[in-house]
Amino acid sequence: MMGWLAAALLWPLGIGWVVSRWAFRPVRHRVSPLLVLAFAVGTGLGIASLSFFLILALTGDAGPVVVWTETIVGCVVLGLAFYYRRVMPPRQPRAQTIPPPVAFSGSMAVLVGVLGVTAINLVLLSLNAPHGGWDAWASWNLKARFLFMGSPIWERAFSPIIAWSSVDYPLLLPANVARLWTYVGAEHPAAPSLLAALFTGATLLLLVAALHTLRGRWHAVMGGLLLAGTPYFIRHGAAQYADAPFAFYLLAAVTLYLLHDHLRPEKPTGLWALAGLSAGLAMWTKNEGLLLVLALVLARGLVLVFQQPGRGAWLREGRVFLWGWVPVFLVWCYFKMQVAGPSTLLTSQAAPQAVAQVLDPSRTVQMGSYVLSLFLRPDALTAYLLMLCMGILGLRRGFWKEPGLQTGLLVLTMMLTGYFLVMAMSSADLLWQLRTATSRLFFQLWPTVLLLALLMLKRPAWD
Amino acid sequence: MLTLVAVATICTSLHLLYTESGTLHQRRAGIQPPNPVAAYVSALDAVRPMLPNDATVTFINRQADQHPMFYLTAAQYALAPTLLDTTARHAWMLVNGKGAPPIPSATPEEPWALVAAINDSVRVYQRRALP
Missing domain, CATH: 1.20.5 (Single alpha-helices involved in coiled-coils or other helix-helix interfaces)
Known part of the structure; x- marks a missing residue:
């Protein structure tokens, strides 16, 4: 069984590696392969879920057709890559072709040790709750079971009769789980557990590798320790919810803009396409992804239009962003128009009532006091440590002038505002919604918050 | 730091x-307990007399042996009696699974008929069992 699971992961990891390496091509000598690997995991799993859904929608079969199609496509891509390497003349060697080595120090050893314990914790959490948390078995894995059954049953997953299972939510996670089950040939709980661990691990790796590239070792170690030291991140990461992939894609999209601005002299325009793909995959993960795409486009526009590069730069970026985003958007449109069930969020509330709820101060106070109460929980320890870091080291001078950081901060602000508005407008009981959703929403933002906060920090004198 | x-x-x-x-x-x-199997079985046994088709329960029990997730699902819902009717929807999933034997009320034309029937029975059970 584990052999089949490993075989099933070869295709997404391979295709993710090819796409990510292409995006990083002009700057590959300046970034660690671990950074490319982190992007490869998320990108590959996203593409695999899209292809699984398309095959299922076109053929109605979730069985051998998937395996054969992926094998043939994999062989063609390998053949083309081999041909390309043989036909194309070797490129001129660069002055510096080896990525900067990651110096192994005491702090790195501590980080590696903590990450090892984190991996064991993920395994233990999965063994103790093999079917994940409530939403995992009542929504995400339930959809995966329908998809795994193939035609004609799979479309019943979106029946309004089971509207409680969020029948309008997109399929990145369920399609990936069903794809793994297709390879294994059974609904084994190891598949969703493995995916949860992969996304949690890739988020950790991405944060550490991005901070190492952008700021250096001290920041990378600090970021890794703070994220791994957030118990809620690890517990929720193992819960098989779609919030873990969403957190990854949000972090990936923001990181790619930061990396682009950091490596700007070498014109790594492929990173914009990868940012577009990441934003699209966030949209394919959860409905909040639509908010992320709007926030990214608006934030980048605000940053570039009112600064030196101007509107032309925004449009140039936007065009390349669309290369990555449009393919996912087309699949998303097909899903929303032809397959998905009605959205309870949009259909259950009249507009005047929704506006009245947003303007109701008592709801705002209730939300604010609930969010404040989250800071009294043990999980908030890392937030206090981060604030302590900022207080002791201080903020870097002139960080607010950097377009990448401005973009990230604006995106976070818009996401928080969007979450507030959606929660305020919802017809569901506010207290129930606060109890069930607030922590998960913070979970989605937390890796990106850590990235941006640590990038604002001064470099310590002893680093 | x-x-x-x-x-x-x-x-x-x-x-x-x-x-x-x-x-x-x-x-x-x-x-x-390794998982709440006992809660599921007792909940289902309590519902059994109310169900329209005893063979359906036998089938669900047999299927549940092969689908541990449904033990958990059903048990969670059984432990929260206000949500017990949702168990029936999951039962529908079991009944419509691959290789399901033909059950008259679960025909492709009317896939939710069984759910409705079980739901009604569960509601009757809830009214009798709960204070």
């Missing part, structure tokens, strides 16, 4: 390790 964060992270990671390995050990030793 890094040392402080490292110590805090090591403590929280080890605490999580201790808690989760303790839970796993207790489950393996039988101190904690």
Whole structure:
């Protein structure tokens, strides 16, 4: 069984590696392969879920057709890559072709040790709750079971009769789980557990590798320790919810803009396409992804239009962003128009009532006091440590002038505002919604918050 | 600063390790139930007299042996009686699974008929069983 699971992961990891390496091509000598690997995991799993859904929608079969199609496509891509390497003349060697080595120090050893314990914790959490948390078995894995059954049953997953299972939510996670089950040939709980661990691990790796590239070792170690030291991140990461992939894609999209601005002299325009793909995959993960795409486009526009590069730069970026985003958007449109069930969020509330709820101060106070109460929980320890870091080291001078950081901060602000508005407008009981959703929403933002906060920090004198 | 964060992270990671390995050990030793199978079985047995088709329950029980997730689902819902009717929807999933034997009320034309029937029975049960 584990052999089949490993075989099933070869295709997404391979295709993710090819796409990510292409995006990083002009700057590959300046970034660690671990950074490319982190992007490869998320990108590959996203593409695999899209292809699984398309095959299922076109053929109605979730069985051998998937395996054969992926094998043939994999062989063609390998053949083309081999041909390309043989036909194309070797490129001129660069002055510096080896990525900067990651110096192994005491702090790195501590980080590696903590990450090892984190991996064991993920395994233990999965063994103790093999079917994940409530939403995992009542929504995400339930959809995966329908998809795994193939035609004609799979479309019943979106029946309004089971509207409680969020029948309008997109399929990145369920399609990936069903794809793994297709390879294994059974609904084994190891598949969703493995995916949860992969996304949690890739988020950790991405944060550490991005901070190492952008700021250096001290920041990378600090970021890794703070994220791994957030118990809620690890517990929720193992819960098989779609919030873990969403957190990854949000972090990936923001990181790619930061990396682009950091490596700007070498014109790594492929990173914009990868940012577009990441934003699209966030949209394919959860409905909040639509908010992320709007926030990214608006934030980048605000940053570039009112600064030196101007509107032309925004449009140039936007065009390349669309290369990555449009393919996912087309699949998303097909899903929303032809397959998905009605959205309870949009259909259950009249507009005047929704506006009245947003303007109701008592709801705002209730939300604010609930969010404040989250800071009294043990999980908030890392937030206090981060604030302590900022207080002791201080903020870097002139960080607010950097377009990448401005973009990230604006995106976070818009996401928080969007979450507030959606929660305020919802017809569901506010207290129930606060109890069930607030922590998960913070979970989605937390890796990106850590990235941006640590990038604002001064470099310590002893680093 | 890094040392402080490292110590805090090591403590929280080890605490999580201790808690989760303790839970796993207790489950393996039988101190904690491995999963709420008993709750599921007792809930379903209590509902059994109300169900329209005894063969359906037998089938659901047999299927549930092969689908541990449904034990958990049903048990969770059984433990929260206000949500018990949702169990029937999951039961529909079992009935319509691959290789399901033909059940008259679960025809492709009317896939939710069985759900409706079980739901009604469960509601009757709830009215009788709950104060």
